[in-house]
Amino acid sequence: xxxxxxxxxxxxxxxxxxxxxxxxxxxxFDDFALHWVRQAPGKGLEWVSGINWNGxxxxxxxxxxxxxxxxxxxxxxxxxxxxxxxRTEDTALYYCAKAGPSxxxxxxxxxxxxxxxxxx
Amino acid sequence: xxxxxxxxSSLSAxxxxxxxxxxxxxxxxxxxxxxxxxxxxxxPKLLIYAASTLQSGVPSRFSGxxxxxxxxxxxxxxxxxxxxxxYCQKYNNAPTFGPGxxxxxx
Numbered sequence: 001x002x003x004x005x006x007x008x009x010x011x012x013x014x015x016x017x018x019x020x021x022x023x024x025x026x027x028x029f030d031d032f033a034l035h036w037v038r039q040a041p042g043k044g045l046e047w048v049s050g051i052n053w054n055g056x057x058x059x060x061x062x063x064x065x066x067x068x069x070x071x072x073x074x075x076x077x078x079x080x081x082x083x084x085x086x087r088t089e090d091t092a093l094y095y096c097a098k099a100g101p102s103x104x105x106x107x108x109x110x111x112x113x114x115x116x117x118x119x120x
Numbered sequence: 121x122x123x124x125x126x127x128x129s130s131l132s133a134x135x136x137x138x139x140x141x142x143x144x145x146x147x148x149x150x151x152x153x154x155x156x157x158x159x160x161x162x163x164p165k166l167l168i169y170a171a172s173t174l175q176s177g178v179p180s181r182f183s184g185x186x187x188x189x190x191x192x193x194x195x196x197x198x199x200x201x202x203x204x205x206x207y208c209q210k211y212n213n214a215p216t217f218g219p220g221x222x223x224x225x226x
Contacts, residue, residue: 045217050215
């Protein structure tokens with residue numbers, strides 16, 4: 001059974017940093033691309049960032065480009081999102097999602113999410 | 121940037137009704153389109169990918185069609201457990217979700 005468990009969320013002041021982690025199990029981790037998707041309270045889904053199987057290719061939404069960095073450690077079956085210069089509009093539930101067989105695929109499995117609140 | 125729209129934004133239908141949700145891209149996206157179901161308080165679930173391929177384990181009352189700019193998600197016979205918000209997503213090159221369609225039971 002695929003499991004994706006996010007951690008690292010919390011309350012942070014604007015301008016500060018936070019690092020999210022996603023621990024994966026139940027599948028061959030380095031066979032799949034992974035993505036971060038967020039959902040602001042009461043709002044829709046927003047793709048944040050994605051990374052291919054070996055970290056050699058990444059993508060970012062315009063809203064986070066230059067501030068967020070996605071990475072993965074295949075030896076630890078873990079995905080990360082380093083979030084710098086946080087803004088109040090970054091407040092959301094952040095999901096880790098496993099892609100299908102290619103980098104650009106639907107997201108077959110999702111974690112439960114970790115809540116990031118940016119507020120002074 | 122490619123924008124995704126959905127219509128309607130919400131609908132209310134009776135159990136057993138056929139329900140259709142439309143998703144439109146402002147540029148052609150071939151068939152790089154997925155549909156997700158998100159029940160209240162739950163994690164999104166992939167229903168359909170490649171515009172019309174049913175994800176394993178998804179009931180056959182769900183179907184998808186379309187290519188290019190216009191896509192539809194159809195629930196052939198609405199069930200109480202289908203109450204949810206449905207999102208389309210173009211998933212190639214800067215993935216983008218549609219704004220969602222909330223489905224309720226009348």
